[in-house]
Amino acid sequence: MNKTVIGMASVAFTMAVIAYIQGGLSMVAEGIFLGMKTLVGIFPILIAAFAVAGLVSVLINKDSVSKWLGSEAGWKGPFYGTVIGAMVPGGPFFFYPLMATLIMSGASVGTMISFVAAKTLWNVARLPIEIAFVGVELTVIRFLVTVPFPVLAGTFVNVFFPNLAEKIKQDIQLLQQKKQSRNRGDSID
Amino acid sequence: MIPLTDTLVVLSGMAALLLILAFRKGLHVEGLRGGFRMFLNILPLLLLAFILVGYLNLLLPKEVLQSWLGEEAGWKGLFIGPAIGALVQGGPFAFFPLFDSVFRDSVTTGTAVAMITAWGMINVGHLPYEAAFLGPRFIMLKYSIYILFPTVAGFLANLIFGP
Incomplete structure (x- = not known):
């Protein structure tokens, strides 16, 4: 989050400098004014969008997610993965570790491929923001043309790469061991 | 872009529906507070994003x-x-x-x-x-x-x- 702010601030600063070179101080001010005008225009929509995001996050919790995906879900796995992926809130720092945990506790790789596809394609917590800025029509079109993909991709992986789960489990185990030994090293210091 | 009102109607509808669901579980206050906190957290980023947008439009x-x-x-x-x-x-x-x-x-x-x-x-x-x-x-x-x-x-x- 902080890195993002710093990154964006430096880009904004660079653009302000370019604007200054092209049109002097008045163009610098014009850029800020134009941006703020857009923000004020969209403000009522933002309020509704944040209400939706906050309410979704209290209605869905981690326990219910692992209950659905953790154990063997069989051929229904990709389907559950898609539905839950679309609903579970949280950023990459939350859902990638969650996926590692789920794979270790028996979820199939296909289920996870479906999960992350639905999560990144049309997450409910992000949808209001998309609607707010992009509009209802384009959001609906995007949903309609992408809707079969997560289930298909997950099923494809489960049918054609059934042995991949063990290898990916080994990868995750290795990564987790590395982290543990690093933590131990830190605590000695 | 679709007229602002369409978007606002759809989003308010979603919010109202979720509010009823949360209210039945007694989570409505917590949810709205969560949303407000998210908004405050994201506000600096949002302001920056729109300044960027303004410049990009100009340049x-x-x-x-x-x-x-x-x-x-x-x-x-x-x-x-x-x-x-x-x-x-x-x-x-x-x-x-x-x-x-x-x-x-x-x-x-x-x-x-x-x-x-x-x-x-x-x-x-x-x-x-x-x-x-x-x-x-x-x-x-x-x-x-x-x-x-x-x-x-x-x-x-x-x-x-x-x-």
Whole structure:
């Protein structure tokens, strides 16, 4: 989050400098004014969008997610993965570790491929923001043309790469061991 | 873009429905508070994003965007659009305002769909997390299956709904 702010601030600063070179101080001010005008225009929509995001996050919790995906879900796995992926809130720092945990506790790789596809394609917590800025029509079109993909991709992986789960489990185990030994090293210091 | 009122109606409807669901579980206050906290957290970022949007509007010539991503770009837009989408960082509050004010009017429906889809699905900003938690084999599997999908989705959108 902080890195993002710093990154964006430096880009904004660079653009302000370019604007200054092209049109002097008045163009610098014009850029800020134009941006703020857009923000004020969209403000009522933002309020509704944040209400939706906050309410979704209290209605869905981690326990219910692992209950659905953790154990063997069989051929229904990709389907559950898609539905839950679309609903579970949280950023990459939350859902990638969650996926590692789920794979270790028996979820199939296909289920996870479906999960992350639905999560990144049309997450409910992000949808209001998309609607707010992009509009209802384009959001609906995007949903309609992408809707079969997560289930298909997950099923494809489960049918054609059934042995991949063990290898990916080994990868995750290795990564987790590395982290543990690093933590131990830190605590000695 | 759709008139603001449509968007507002749909979103308010969603909020109202969720509020009723949360109210029945006694979680409505917590949920609204959570939303407000999210808003305060994101506010500095939002202000910055809109300053960026303002400058981009002033400085990026519309003709250049049109020739790279618009109707005259043809099928090229379906490849260039997602490539740009996959590179944009900073989460939905940086991407969507940027998309709406800079690209929206220049691109075809398909390129818009491809761009947003690629931003979500094959965003390079997710790579460090995937590498740290899931390992190289999962990354290879995910990207080999996902990589062409935004372009396909964009192509379908143009085909079915027109550019």
